[in-house]
Amino acid sequence: MSKSDYDPSIDNEPQWRNEPAQTDPSEAAADRAQRHAGPRDTADDLASHSVFDEPDILPCRPPETIDRDWSCAECGYNLRGLVTGRRCPECGHVNIYRPPPPGVPSFSDLYRRKQEAVSSRRSWAYVLTVAVIGAFVATPAAMIAAVWIGLPFVGTVIVFVPVVQEAAKILPILLFVEIKPFLIKRGNQIWFAAMFTALLYAAGFNTMTTGFQMITKTPPLELLLWRWIGGTLLHVACTAVACSGVVAAWRRADDEARRPRLGNVTRSVLLAMMFHAAFNAMVFFWNAKDYAF
Ligand SMILES: [Zn+2]
Numbered sequence: 001m002s003k004s005d006y007d008p009s010i011d012n013e014p015q016w017r018n019e020p021a022q023t024d025p026s027e028a029a030a031d032r033a034q035r036h037a038g039p040r041d042t043a044d045d046l047a048s049h050s051v052f053d054e055p056d057i058l059p060c061r062p063p064e065t066i067d068r069d070w071s072c073a074e075c076g077y078n079l080r081g082l083v084t085g086r087r088c089p090e091c092g093h094v095n096i097y098r099p100p101p102p103g104v105p106s107f108s109d110l111y112r113r114k115q116e117a118v119s120s121r122r123s124w125a126y127v128l129t130v131a132v133i134g135a136f137v138a139t140p141a142a143m144i145a146a147v148w149i150g151l152p153f154v155g156t157v158i159v160f161v162p163v164v165q166e167a168a169k170i171l172p173i174l175l176f177v178e179i180k181p182f183l184i185k186r187g188n189q190i191w192f193a194a195m196f197t198a199l200l201y202a203a204g205f206n207t208m209t210t211g212f213q214m215i216t217k218t219p220p221l222e223l224l225l226w227r228w229i230g231g232t233l234l235h236v237a238c239t240a241v242a243c244s245g246v247v248a249a250w251r252r253a254d255d256e257a258r259r260p261r262l263g264n265v266t267r268s269v270l271l272a273m274m275f276h277a278a279f280n281a282m283v284f285f286w287n288a289k290d291y292a293f
Pocket of ligand 1 (some may be wrong): 072077092264
């Protein structure tokens with residue numbers, strides 16, 4: 001609406017004007033998407049925004065017995081057979097989510113439907129794509145880490161480099177599990193993707209650090225071997241620590257067909273970062289900084 005025909009009077013409301021209502025141009029894209037949406041899109045939309053997946057904080061839903069496996073958000077204890085709204089007998093946490101009633105559109109229903117629809121081969125194709133994209137996405141982090149590791153500051157070697165590297169290696173598969181958990185069929189696929197990304201990442205990082213070192217002088221053979229064998233092992237081991245948390249979160253989500261609770265993954269990612277940082281600190285204080293990764 002231009003400024004000249006702006007009339008705030010009630011007589012100018014669309015229902016009082018004797019002409020067909022005009023669609024707001026800014027809503028045209030949404031309008032088009034709505035028109036072309038098939039029954040499947042509508043069902044998916046309803047299921048992913050279901051009111052039954054909302055936190056259970058209003059008093060209108062009476063307590064009910066949990067009739068399926070349903071883990072406590074705090075400690076993972078199985079609350080099956082207990083009544084909603086009560087404290088977890090294991091840790092005392094009051095859980096604010098309950099299983100949706102059967103037959104209603106919910107994330108649970110969407111999860112099982114989507115997982116059934118994806119074939120095993122397709123699921124592997126998705127996971128492999130994530131692993132390869134993950135390695136490429138992690139490359140800028142490898143470049144930053146390779147430059148930082150050459151700096152003579154303790155903070156970069158034992159804090160920034162391990163944090164950036166561990167975050168970069170686990171992030172792609174973590175995002176995939178968060179956004180499309182139902183495209184994964186088994187926990188082993190997450191292990192595969194994370195290990196694949198870690199290996200490619202280590203190869204990229206080792207190539208860059210070796211390249212940077214060669215600018216000044218040719219590194220001794222034992223340093224090259226250490227970097228390519230020890231470094232690769234450390235990268236894979238640390239990613240395995242972080243990945244164990246992602247797999248556990250996915251398995252729990254998959255058993256119960258609910259959204260993965262990735263808050264619990266923080267602990268394993270932090271552990272991977274600390275493990276890596278401890279290794280670099282040890283090497284740094286040993287006065288062998290070139291041997292840090
Ligand atoms: Zn608990």
